Structures are given as C-alpha cells and as structure tokens.
Amino acid sequence: MARVRLSVAERRVELLRAAIEQIEARGVAAVRIADVAAALGVSNALVLYHFSTKEKLVAAAFTHAAQDDLAHLRKLLGRRTSALRRLRAAVRWYAPTGQAKGWRLWIEGWAVALREPALREVTRDLDKEWKAALVEVIAEGVAADEFVCADPVGTALRLTALMDGLAVQLTSYPGSVPRSRAQEWVDEALARELGLDRQALAGR
Numbered sequence: 001m002a003r004v005r006l007s008v009a010e011r012r013v014e015l016l017r018a019a020i021e022q023i024e025a026r027g028v029a030a031v032r033i034a035d036v037a038a039a040l041g042v043s044n045a046l047v048l049y050h051f052s053t054k055e056k057l058v059a060a061a062f063t064h065a066a067q068d069d070l071a072h073l074r075k076l077l078g079r080r081t082s083a084l085r086r087l088r089a090a091v092r093w094y095a096p097t098g099q100a101k102g103w104r105l106w107i108e109g110w111a112v113a114l115r116e117p118a119l120r121e122v123t124r125d126l127d128k129e130w131k132a133a134l135v136e137v138i139a140e141g142v143a144a145d146e147f148v149c150a151d152p153v154g155t156a157l158r159l160t161a162l163m164d165g166l167a168v169q170l171t172s173y174p175g176s177v178p179r180s181r182a183q184e185w186v187d188e189a190l191a192r193e194l195g196l197d198r199q200a201l202a203g204r
Helices: 008-026 033-040 044-050 054-077 083-094 103-113 117-143 152-172 179-193 198-203
Strands: none
Touching (some): 103 152, 179 198
C-alpha cells in the first residue's frame, strides 16, 4: 500500500512522535536514526533531511513532548470551574498515578540533560512553565477565598518535587510504592499546602 503524502509539517510531527516512542523504549543513548526510520518504514535519509543529526532529532522530540504536556496542562487549567478543581485536576493528571504519559521519557531526559545543554534548556523551560501555571491558579484560588496559601511559589516547587520523586520511584522500581499510597501522599500534600483537610479537598 502506498504511503500517504504528508506535508513537511505533518511529516516532522510523525517523525517526532516516532522518535519519542523509540526514546521511551530504547533510551537516548541507544536510539538510532535507523530505529526511527524503521518504525515508520521510511529511509534514514528522510529522517536526516528533516533533522540533520541525531542530537537535533532528540532535542526536537523532547521539545515536541514538552509542548504537548503544556498544551494539556493549559486545557485543564482553562476550564470554567473553581481554581481548586482546576488545580486538583492538574495535579492528579501530572502525578505518576494519574493519566499523564511519558514519565519514562522525562526521566531519561533529566539524566541526559546533565550532559546535553540543549536538552537541559528544554527540560528547564518545561519545569518553569509548569510551576508558573501552578502558581497562577493557586493565586487565583487565594484571591477567591477558596483556600489559604502564603507561598504559592514554594507550594508549586514542593508539589512538583514530590511528584517528580514519586515518578522516579514508580517508574524505575515498579512495586516499590503502591500507586494508591502514592496518590494518597500527593492528595495529602496538596491539602496541607492549601490549609484544607483531605476530605474537604476531595469534596470540593
């Protein structure tokens, strides 16, 4: 069956999605241009036409994944409901027990970012935008008297640090922490940061 002819933009997206899948499966160090090409049934030359080196492909793949995550976060925080409901939805989606995908990808990205400046910039920017979005919705909730939080910036940092750490444990060491227990810890931390009890958080 002949392949559908894609536009340049569509082809790049297809290649980036395939690269993300291959990075998740093989890791950055092991993945090759040939792996991405084989996954799509295209030539190595086609991949290199769009991304002249493996390093550029990897950086672009992580940028694409980051943009997807941020777009979903903005969608959750843009809902017409209370700040608390939006914040709780975002935290539950991001937490390693939620529906967010790609924790293996981001753990791999954090490791490689220690040595690769381009990838470090991508992961740092994603981290900054995620925290900034949390700070904004927390400030909205405080202004609306939905909850109390004296330090939204600190709260955003502590929550993400907890969830990132749990993600490493659950992804790297399956079974080390029951998913239900990890979710309890995240809920308890969110309630504590907002001056609510956990039952009140669940009921709002």
